[in-house]
Amino acid sequence: MQEKQLSTRHLLGIKDLSAADIQLIFEHADEFKEVLQRPIKKVPSLRDITVANLFFENSTRTRLSFELAQKRLSADVVNFSAATSSVKKGETLVDTVNNILAMKVDMVVMRHASPGACIFLSQHIDVPIINAGDGTHEHPTQALLDAFSIREKIGDLKGKRVVIVGDITHSRVALSNIDCLQKVGAEVMVCGPATMIPKHLAKLGVKIEHDLDKALAWCDVANMLRIQLERQDTDVRFFPSLREYSLQYGLTQERLDKLNKKIVVMHPGPINRGVEISSEVADGDQSIILDQVENGVAVRMAVIYLLAQQIQRS
């Protein structure tokens, strides 16, 4: 019998995963979700594993989620954030990480502002790496927890229609989501102003729509991305004003009520209330935003558990 196991040593992006890998992660996330409902929400599997969380870019949700996942697997955790480190003194990425590994760390979780930073690192160090977001490239665990949350809410993803709305160009969440959803058999559409949708995207087999109401009428699930306000302050403006964006692409209860079906509403956070999504929708009964956050811990536990199995005990 062929033993099931992940086909990859690292999780650098969804592109490392096969459909069977994603299935295996989901099956384990189901079990870890059960663990999180127990009176004692902890298992001893990773007692002798130390994980370093290297955050070269700010994050609250993802970092907390990873840290909780590691602690609930009984791993030892060391946290590192660039703001308070020797990176400020000019140390290179490989040197920084090698110094941390010299202290006997078994696994690395990294977020970095440069696309491909995790891939680069994987060529220079020998421990499993989990990408927690690299620039505008990939954010694989977010995509996995999004797909897991959809599966939990409406069942098997095969044939389900998911629209991703917002700033696709600058979104690592969008890219990972497209890849992940397609691998599990869902149909994907992106929706947003033409300035925020890269031209090559159609090559990925994704539908493109600029009218939000049409997109909503087509889909079973709408994943509303955050408008990155900080990018609006630069020389290039991607839309005329926040108010105009909100009028055209903001998800309101009124828009949802016009549909003759109940779609599922998602958001990877942090939310700009009243911009891409109204408060009423974000807190409404069609929203699974908090389920996404809850599932994030279980999905990350599954990824870490499955990758840690491949580390041979010395």
Next chain:
Amino acid sequence: MAKKKVLMDEGLLQIVIQRLCHQLVENYSPFEKFILIGLQPRGVDFLKELSSQLKQLYPNIDIHTGIIDPTFYRDDFRRGDKQLLAHTTKIPVNLDGYKVVLVDDVLFTGRTIRAGIEALMEYGRPSAIDLMVLINRKFSRQLPIEPLFVGKSIDHYDGQKVRVIWKNEDNASSQVLLAQE
């Protein structure tokens, strides 16, 4: 499997399971704060047989059942090439003060049972945990664990494997086999 010997055929298996059901009633009736828990993966099939037989013998008795997966508590994580994959756990009650009978098909080294007991403890503090196994392989224990209820005890030889096969779509009949690896 090369050489196979039938340890129990369907008829004998039936008799043994009925005896175990009677023993449960003898020892735990009226089943207050009682739960029968199958150990993943193969103890679950045995649990199914037990509870359906129990229903037939004692239609008025209603007992709690659950399943527990010991995977995350095993002591061979990252020791060898074998992947430890998780299975479903379903414990419907908080186990505080419960009498638990843990059910598995074959007791060998006792290591899985140890992991199972540790997993159970995460659901509360049972007043007692007893062990019921269909096949007890004697002289092969690596931990101080002994079953209270035994279907059949057999001597153990290195390289032999005990396999319990339950009747389903693939198998015409239930039986217990001893095979030379």
